[in-house]
Amino acid sequence: MSTLDSKVPEGPLKDKWTTxxxxxxxxxxxxxxxxxxxxxxxxxxxxSASATLAEQGYNVKAFCYQDSPRRAHSIAAQxxxxxxxxxxxxxxxxxxxxxxxxxxGDYRSREANVYRLAEVSGNIIDQCVAQGVPxxxxxxxxxxxxxxxxxxxxxxxxxxxxxxxxxxxxxxSAMNRQIARGxxxxxxxxxxxxxxxxxxxxxxxxxxxLITGELERHSAxxxxxxxxxxxxxxxxxxxxxxxxxxxxxxxxxKGAYFANPCFTQIHPTCIPRSGDYQSKLTLMSExxxxxxxxxxxxxxxxVMAIREGKKKPTDLSEDERDYYxxxxxxxxxxxxxRDVASRxxxxxxxxxxxxxxxxxxxxxxxxxxxxxxxxxxAKIHNEENASAQRxxxxxxDIVEAKYGNLFQMYEKIVDENPYKTPMMIYPATHYTMGxxxxxxxxxxxxxxxxxxxxxxxxxxxxxxxxxxxxMQGLADGYFVLPYTIGDYLSNDIRTGKIPTDTDEFxxxxxxxxxxxxxxxxxxxxxxxxxxxxxxxxIMWNKVGMSRNATGLKEAIAEIQxxxxxxWKNVRxxxxxxxxxxxxxxxxxVADFLELGELFAQDALTREExxxxxxxxxxxxxxxxxxxxxxRDDENFTxxxxxxxxxxxxxxxxxxxxxxxxxxxxxxRSYK
Amino acid sequence: xxxxxxxxxxxxxxSPGKMVTYPISxxxxxxxxxxxxxxxxxxxxxxxxxxxAFDHDCREGICGMxxxxxxxxxxxxxxxxxxxxLHMRMFKDGETIHIEPFRANSxxxxxxxxxxxxxxxxxxQAGGYISVNTSGNTQDAxxxxxxxxxxxxxxxxxxxxxxxxxxxxxxxSSAMLFVSAKVSQYALLPQGQVEAxxxxxxxxxxxxxxxxxxxxxxxxxxxxCPKGISLDNIARMNRELMxxxx
Numbered sequence: 001m002s003t004l005d006s007k008v009p010e011g012p013l014k015d016k017w018t019t020x021x022x023x024x025x026x027x028x029x030x031x032x033x034x035x036x037x038x039x040x041x042x043x044x045x046x047x048s049a050s051a052t053l054a055e056q057g058y059n060v061k062a063f064c065y066q067d068s069p070r071r072a073h074s075i076a077a078q079x080x081x082x083x084x085x086x087x088x089x090x091x092x093x094x095x096x097x098x099x100x101x102x103x104x105g106d107y108r109s110r111e112a113n114v115y116r117l118a119e120v121s122g123n124i125i126d127q128c129v130a131q132g133v134p135x136x137x138x139x140x141x142x143x144x145x146x147x148x149x150x151x152x153x154x155x156x157x158x159x160x161x162x163x164x165x166x167x168x169x170x171x172x173s174a175m176n177r178q179i180a181r182g183x184x185x186x187x188x189x190x191x192x193x194x195x196x197x198x199x200x201x202x203x204x205x206x207x208x209x210l211i212t213g214e215l216e217r218h219s220a221x222x223x224x225x226x227x228x229x230x231x232x233x234x235x236x237x238x239x240x241x242x243x244x245x246x247x248x249x250x251x252x253x254k255g256a257y258f259a260n261p262c263f264t265q266i267h268p269t270c271i272p273r274s275g276d277y278q279s280k281l282t283l284m285s286e287x288x289x290x291x292x293x294x295x296x297x298x299x300x301x302x303v304m305a306i307r308e309g310k311k312k313p314t315d316l317s318e319d320e321r322d323y324y325x326x327x328x329x330x331x332x333x334x335x336x337x338r339d340v341a342s343r344x345x346x347x348x349x350x351x352x353x354x355x356x357x358x359x360x361x362x363x364x365x366x367x368x369x370x371x372x373x374x375x376x377x378a379k380i381h382n383e384e385n386a387s388a389q390r391x392x393x394x395x396x397d398i399v400e401a402k403y404g405n406l407f408q409m410y411e412k413i414v415d416e417n418p419y420k421t422p423m424m425i426y427p428a429t430h431y432t433m434g435x436x437x438x439x440x441x442x443x444x445x446x447x448x449x450x451x452x453x454x455x456x457x458x459x460x461x462x463x464x465x466x467x468x469x470x471m472q473g474l475a476d477g478y479f480v481l482p483y484t485i486g487d488y489l490s491n492d493i494r495t496g497k498i499p500t501d502t503d504e505f506x507x508x509x510x511x512x513x514x515x516x517x518x519x520x521x522x523x524x525x526x527x528x529x530x531x532x533x534x535x536x537x538i539m540w541n542k543v544g545m546s547r548n549a550t551g552l553k554e555a556i557a558e559i560q561x562x563x564x565x566x567w568k569n570v571r572x573x574x575x576x577x578x579x580x581x582x583x584x585x586x587x588x589v590a591d592f593l594e595l596g597e598l599f600a601q602d603a604l605t606r607e608e609x610x611x612x613x614x615x616x617x618x619x620x621x622x623x624x625x626x627x628x629x630x631r632d633d634e635n636f637t638x639x640x641x642x643x644x645x646x647x648x649x650x651x652x653x654x655x656x657x658x659x660x661x662x663x664x665x666x667x668r669s670y671k
Numbered sequence: 672x673x674x675x676x677x678x679x680x681x682x683x684x685x686s687p688g689k690m691v692t693y694p695i696s697x698x699x700x701x702x703x704x705x706x707x708x709x710x711x712x713x714x715x716x717x718x719x720x721x722x723x724a725f726d727h728d729c730r731e732g733i734c735g736m737x738x739x740x741x742x743x744x745x746x747x748x749x750x751x752x753x754x755x756x757l758h759m760r761m762f763k764d765g766e767t768i769h770i771e772p773f774r775a776n777s778x779x780x781x782x783x784x785x786x787x788x789x790x791x792x793x794x795x796q797a798g799g800y801i802s803v804n805t806s807g808n809t810q811d812a813x814x815x816x817x818x819x820x821x822x823x824x825x826x827x828x829x830x831x832x833x834x835x836x837x838x839x840x841x842x843x844s845s846a847m848l849f850v851s852a853k854v855s856q857y858a859l860l861p862q863g864q865v866e867a868x869x870x871x872x873x874x875x876x877x878x879x880x881x882x883x884x885x886x887x888x889x890x891x892x893x894x895x896c897p898k899g900i901s902l903d904n905i906a907r908m909n910r911e912l913m914x915x916x917x
Contacts, residue, residue, distance in 0.1 A: 052805045067726060068792050070833055071734040087813060123807040130809040132801045132862045134826040141816030159826055165733055166829060173800035180796040188789065211781060240728040274701045279709055280730045409732070412749075412756050415701075478805045527716040529709070573721050578683065579782040581724050582716065 004257070004641055004656040007439040008112040013662045014094075017116045020440075021483055025490035032057030034496070035489050036220040038205055040192045040247045042069030044164070044470055045453025046226030047171035048477025054178035056482060058489075061218055062175070063187045063207055065242055065584075070172045073228060073240040074473060077164025078285040078406070080146065080156035081470040083121040088145050092153045094118040099663060101468060104150045104337055105433070105461020106611035106631060107665050108260070108639070110658060112440060113458045120479040121471055125157055127478060131170040135159050148466035149286055150337035150670075156467045161285055161405045167470055171477070190216070191584065192247045193512045195223060195254050195449065196504050202449035203498045204505065206512050210584060213577035215512060217505045219498035221489055222448045224481065225251055229432035229454040231264065233592045233599065234544075235536025237429035238270060238283040244588040245595050248436050248455050256444035257641035257654060259437035259457035261595065262603035265464055265612050266545050267430035268341035271413055272361040281428040282413060284364070284406055286466040289334045291369035291399065292423070294345070296353040296362050298322045306355050313355070313363055313422050324348055332670040339463045339612045340670060342427035343629075346545045349426070356424055365422035370395035427545060431469060433460040433612065434602075437641040437656070441484035442476060445641075450485060452476035457639065462611025516576050519586045524569035528585045531566045535559065535589070535596055543600050548616040552604040556597055556649065563593040597648035602640055605653065608632035624671060633665050672698040672759065675767040676711065678723055681780050684787075688780065690769070700760030704747065705730060705737065707759055725784040732756040732897060735832030738839070739784055740771040745836035745895045753834060753897045773839035777846070777882045788835050790881040791849060797877035798870040799853045801862050821859050828855040830898045837892035837900075843884030848892040850878050851908035852900050858911050868915035875912060 009020045027035065035058050039050045042064040050062040064072060084097040097118040102109055125143070129135065135157050136144040145154040159166040178184040189210040196204040196219070204219035230245035231237040252258045269284045297303050298320055305311035324344055326333045336344075345362050348354070355361050374395025378386040386394070396419050400407065407418050414424070436444045436451035438458055444451050453473040460468065542555035566589070574580040609618040609629035618630045639656040673696040681688025695714075698707050705727050712722035728736040737754040741747035747757045762768060770784065778786040803809065829852070837848035854871050857863025863870070886905060893902045 048805065055804050055806075066728060066734070066736060067788060068833065070792075070795075071728055071736050073729060073734070076729050076731055076733050085812070120807070123809075125812045126809045127803075127805055127807060129812040129815065130801070130803045130862060131805075132825075132857055132860050134822050134829050134856065134860070135812075136826075137817060137819045137822045139819050141818050141822075142813050160830075162733065162830060165832075166826075169829065173795070174805055176792070176796040177800045177802060179792075186792075188792075238731075240734065241730055242728050275699065277699070277702055277706050277710060279703070279706050282731050408751075409756075412752055412758065413703075415758070415760060479807050525717070527713045529713060571716055571719075573716055573719065579724055579785065582722060 004437065004654055005439065006110060006656060007441060008110070009440065013111065013115050016112055017119055024483065024487035027486050027490050027493060029057050031493040033059070035059065035492055036061065036497070037222050037224060037485070038218055038220040039063070039224045039226055040205070041072065041226035041228060041455070042175070043072035043074035043226065043228055043453060044168055044171060044473030045455070045477045046224070047072065047168060047175055048474050049224055049226060049452060049481050050184050051171060051174035051178055052478050052482045053485070054181070054183035060178070060184045061187065061220065062184055063190045063192055065189065065191045065210060067188055069175055069186060069188070070169060072168060073243055074168045074470070075165045076240070077470055078161045078283065079148065079287045080158035080163045080467040081124065081167060082148070082155050082465070082467045083125045083157060083471065084118055084155060085122050085125060087143060088154045090153045092155050096153065097121060097155065100151045101459065101465060102461065102663050103668060104463055104465040106463055106668060107461065107633070107637070107660065108263070108610055108658065109461035110458055111660060111662055116480065117459050117472060117475050120475045123479060124471060124474045128167060128170050131173060133159065133166050133170040146287060147290060149289060149335045149341070150465045161287070161403070164470060167474065171474070192250070193587065194250050194508045195446070196508045197254055197446065198498070198502065198504045201447045204500065206508050211579055213575070213580065215509055217500040217509060219500045221492045221495060221498065222450065222485055225436060225449065225451045225455050226453050226477070227455050229435065230592070230595055231429045231432050233535065233596050234429040234539045235532050236273065236278060236281050236540070238267065238281050241280060244591065246588050246591045248451070249591040249595055251436060251444065251446065251449060253644050255446045255644070256449060256451070257437040257643050258434070258598060259639050259641045260434035260462070260602065261599040261642070262543070262606060262613050263433035263462045263611060264429060265338055265431040265433060266342045266427045268338055268345055268427050269364060269425045270428035270430070271410065272356055272424055272426040273358065282409070283428070283430060284410060284423065284425060286338070288364060288403060288406060291402070292334065292364040292366050293323055293368055294325050294334055294341070294362055294364055295321045295323045296348045296355060300352060303353050303355065307357060322353070329670045336670045337463060337465065342545055343614060345427055360426045361424040362426065363422035364425045366399055366418065367422070370399055370419070373398040431464055433457065433462060433464055437639065441487065442481055443484070443488065448488065450481060452481055462613055516583065516587070519570065519572050519583060519590070520576055522567065522570050522572065524571045526569050526571055528570060528572070528582055528589050531562060531570060532589045532592070534562055535593060538562070539596055539599070543603055546614045546616055547603050549604060552600050555600040556604070559593060559597045559600065560649070566590065566593055594648045598642055598651055601649060601651065602642065605640060606636060608636045610636070625667065625669065631667065637665070672700070672762065672764040674698055674762065674765070677767060677769045678784070679771045680723070680783055683782055684779055698759050700758065702759045703730070703755060704741070704757040704759065705755050723784060724782045727755055730755040733832060735834035738773045738786060738834055740773055740839055742769050745773060745839040746897055751897055751899055753832070773835050775838045775844035777844060778835060778838065790883070791833050791835065791846070793881065794846070794850055794874055794877045795853065798866070798873035801857065802866060815861060817861060825856045825859040828852045828859070828900065828904055831900050832898055834897065836895050836897060838883065840891045840895040841884065842889065842891070843887060845886045845892070846878050846881070846883035847886040847905045847908070848896065848900055848902070850874050851904040854908045854911055855904040858907060867911060871908060871911040871915050
């Protein structure tokens with residue numbers, strides 16, 4: 001078994017990045033003009049990387065499957081972005097952000113990468129403000145902050161409930177400036193279907209033009225994968241409909257190790273599913289947990305009465321309610337990290353206390369917050385004898401100002417007024433911490449192929465804290481990759497343009513063509529969604545919020561069977577050389593059907609509970625933490641990096657041992 | 672619910688299109704409009720017919736990709752929602768629903784309900800940015816206080832999702848609401864002042880090159896905008912344009 005070299009620089013943690021930057025090789029401006037870089041994906045990571053690399057002088061080709069780079073799914077992030085600015089003077093620092101991220105990730109991320117992330121976080125805010133991103137401000141005109149789960153300081157910057165949108169539009173505007181200069185060639189409605197390697201190095205891609213159906217060859221001196229996460233392997237998730245693993249998976253099949261595929265974040269506050277026709281799930285921002293209290297009824301009779309419509313949640317008195325997070329975790333209460341909150345909801349619903357027809361929903365209640373704010377406002381306005389209605393009205397105004405757009409979104413979907421009756425929520429797949437293995441330079445195990453943002457694995461360990469995804473995407477794209485890639489490209493100043501009429505490109509294009517034709521000509525009878533939904537059910541039931549060896553082995557067998565069925569019985573109407581949405585979906589689901597198996601394999605191998613990965617065999621038996629997840633640091637303090645060997649089940653495991661020199665490994669306690 | 676759908680079908684940009692009728696049954700009020708379209712497509716595929724091509728992605732009203740003209744309204748009968756957030760409870764059993772692409776000369780149809788909105792990207796490329804390098808050597812974010820009222824107004828303008836409903840709704844196919852939202856965001860912020868004149872001139876110029884019509888202040892765009900972008904932005908852009916020209 002080979003050992004993976006993370007290439008973390010020597011020296012004290014705090015100096016690593018600075019020393020590294022001082023010592024790397026640079027490419028002079030004249031030579032940058034001779035170097036091409038391909039970027040796949042235009043979300044926060046890909047968009048920011050494209051803009052910065054183009055500014056520096058490289059020739060960038062950026063690709064996205066949407067009709068405009070502005071539509072990448074980073075746009076849907078609601079809550080905010082973390083940065084260790086300490087503007088609130090509450091004791092925040094780079095070290096504290098680093099510490100919270102490593103602890104929140106349940107000690108399965110790489111120290112040096114996370115510290116670097118914390119170190120550049122402040123710069124992101126400066127940069128975005130300079131770009132004209134309209135962050136929320138206080139009456140003094142300075143930037144406002146709020147608090148998120150799993151931390152004890154206020155370090156989250158936000159733009160209403162649309163922070164991802166505003167940050168992405170910032171990166172998009174920086175891209176536009178470079179597109180106008182001709183430094184970025186933008187390929188909208190294009191999908192990467194393979195990566196091309198020459199002499200072991202990533203030198204180009206095969207992309208399909210989604211309008212004409214033509215296969216195109218694009219060469220470059222380096223390829224950057226910024227294609228996001230693979231949450232859609234569950235079919236239902238908060239990801240966009242088109243979000244997919246294809247670019248990352250094709251790269252994996254060409255030699256990039258896939259790390260920790262089983263680390264997936266199931267977000268606790270999403271709108272529950274309402275029927276089989278459902279196509280996606282909608283997130284309700286974690287920021288709601290600042291003011292919302294989560295509960296289910298204490299008595300089974302009330303549960304039944306509510307499900308049958310005989311009682312309303314508002315009929316239940318305080319002592320008939322079980323605020324289970326406050327009961328189980330008095331220190332953090334409703335603001336425990338996401339993985340803990342999700343499992344607690346599942347525990348109550350599995351025990352039969354779910355409050356909707358499917359039995360998979362809990363309440364998120366703003367009654368106390370409305371009352372609390374109302375009383376405060378009444379006091380401010382000197383209204384000593386304010387009626388209950390007056391207090392409600394005053395409180396409602398405050399809650400509306402804070403979360404109005406989320407409440408409106410909820411009402412549009414569910415057709416219930418969340419100011420009057422508690423919201424119903426249930427966990428849903430949201431983010432994938434796993435991804436392509438990268439070293440400190442963000443390079444995969446394929447030389448010259450980089451992975452940034454959600455597509456890589458490096459910063460969030462086994463669980464990501466809220467408002468950290470936006471931070472990582474922009475840190476990688478604006479501030480990390482532009483340095484590290486230069487060090488690599490400094491060896492390519494004499495290479496010249498990479499030709500695309502070579503055997504390697506021929507071979508890659510032919511293999512893509514064969515796969516597309518195979519999908520079109522299968523002659524089956526079932527739509528792609530039929531298989532995708534089936535895969536989703538297997539993943540959710542057996543590789544979801546809680547996992548055990550028996551279930552995982554069954555999942556592997558079932559996914560293999562489903563994959564065989566797919567290749568025999570899928571029906572893709574239309575042709576290859578035209579707009580063909582079913583063909584696009586079929587290709588993506590074919591890759592999910594392979595990834596799903598590796599995902600289950602990884603979960604089976606990791607015989608410990610950590611972060612979002614909960615193995616039923618590994619729980620605390622007694623003591624204060626009884627029933628909580630039990631991590632096994634002695635045997636599992638490593639990153640699983642899987643090497644493709646022909647089929648997903650034959651993948652070979654490589655381990656990167658994680659060393660913690662600056663943080664003591666402790667059990668996470670939110671009690 | 673049982674419904675009759677009349678949908679615009681067009682093979683590609685060059686072929687002529689036509690309305691085709693599809694009956695659909697067992698639709699529930701809780702379904703979203705696009706989930707209803709998914710069901711139709713699955714039925715078509717099982718029958719061996721080609722599914723209806725339409726743009727969509729996030730399905731939570733923020734990416735701006737979905738773009739259907741439903742019963743004569745961009746994004747359909749509900750207010751402040753995109754097509755993906757429209758729910759079937761807005762329709763009645765037995766109703767006939769007309770579904771067309773966003774129509775405008777500057778948004779050519781690509782296939783069925785998909786249109787090409789790259790004109791919007793080109794307008795943004797003409798000046799929808801602040802010329803600052805992403806180097807990380809900028810000043811501290813709080814060294815530039817911005818009055819809350821201005822920041823909030825800039826944010827309101829910046830929430831535009833670039834879907835094109837304003838253009839599809841306008842009888843002149845004008846893109847003024849879209850362009851003015853970007854111009855306003857930067858006009859309201861100190862960071863945007865340095866390039867303000869060039870920005871508005873270049874963006875308006877590109878808007879004209881793309882063939883969008885003029886604004887005659889009917890206000891239809893504001894009514895149909897899923898994000899409630901205000902007409903005030905158009906007034907602000909006109910002022911900015913005047914300032915830049917004199």
